[in-house]
Amino acid sequence: NAGVMQNPRHLVRRRGQEARLRCSPMKGHSHVYWYRQLPEEGLKFMVYLQKENIIDESGMPKERFSAEFPKEGPSILRIQQVVRGDSAAYFCASSPGTGWDYGYTFGSGTRLTVV
Amino acid sequence: DAKTTQPNSMESNEEEPVHLPCNHSTISGTDYIHWYRQLPSQGPEYVIHGLTSNVNNRMASLAIAEDRKSSTLILHRATLRDAAVYYCILRDHTSGTYKYIFGTGTRLKVLA
Numbered sequence: 001n002a003g004v005m006q007n008p009r010h011l012v013r014r015r016g017q018e019a020r021l022r023c024s025p026m027k028g029h030s031h032v033y034w035y036r037q038l039p040e041e042g043l044k045f046m047v048y049l050q051k052e053n054i055i056d057e058s059g060m061p062k063e064r065f066s067a068e069f070p071k072e073g074p075s076i077l078r079i080q081q082v083v084r085g086d087s088a089a090y091f092c093a094s095s096p097g098t099g100w101d102y103g104y105t106f107g108s109g110t111r112l113t114v115v
Numbered sequence: 116d117a118k119t120t121q122p123n124s125m126e127s128n129e130e131e132p133v134h135l136p137c138n139h140s141t142i143s144g145t146d147y148i149h150w151y152r153q154l155p156s157q158g159p160e161y162v163i164h165g166l167t168s169n170v171n172n173r174m175a176s177l178a179i180a181e182d183r184k185s186s187t188l189i190l191h192r193a194t195l196r197d198a199a200v201y202y203c204i205l206r207d208h209t210s211g212t213y214k215y216i217f218g219t220g221t222r223l224k225v226l227a
Binding site for chain 2: 004031033035041042043044045048055056091093095103104105106107108109
């Protein structure tokens with residue numbers, strides 16, 4: 001039973017390019033969460049999605065960032081026109097629901113470096 | 116969201132027990148106490164959670180104070196693989212809250 005799969009593990013982009021981060025949740029999980037971790041800092045919530053719906057994007061920067069979780073395929077976090085400040089580790093987590101006994105399963109993250 | 120307070124760092128000797136404290140004086144009656152840990156270069160992983168009673172699982176034990184204003188994560192025999200950042204998080208299980216709000220956690224160093 002594969003866990004949450006994120007790819008790529010490492011991504012290097014030049015300033016102004018686009019970054020696409022992919023997350024395949026655990027089998028049977030229909031809830032996906034994205035977090036960002038800046039160097040030496042804690043994890044910050046970005047967005048919560050269910051299949052084909054964005055439920056909460058309160059942690060997403062207003063510009064350049066978008067997320068989707070289509071009916072088929074992985075969830076995608078897209079960063080347009082990347083800047084140096086976007087360099088961080090981006091973690092995806094999934095859960096089967098939001099009930100009390102549903103903890104998150106996190107992926108190993110994508111480390112984005114903007115040069 | 117109710118806040119938690121944890122020491123920035125702790126050290127332990129290998130194969131000795133470790134007690135990681137967490138203060139949550141503003142905890143509400145419906146907040147569960149969750150613990151996650153993050154190993155180097157990994158995503159966080161679930162450790163344990165509880166409401167009022169002490170809890171045990173294969174990874175750790177969670178001791179919750181009678182007034183619930185504090186709790187302690189207990190690793191019974193620390194190994195080098197337990198070196199990680201440990202996060203104590205409160206989560207309200209009745210309001211449909213789904214977000215974990217991570218603090219800065221406690222960085223545990225295990226000495227060989």
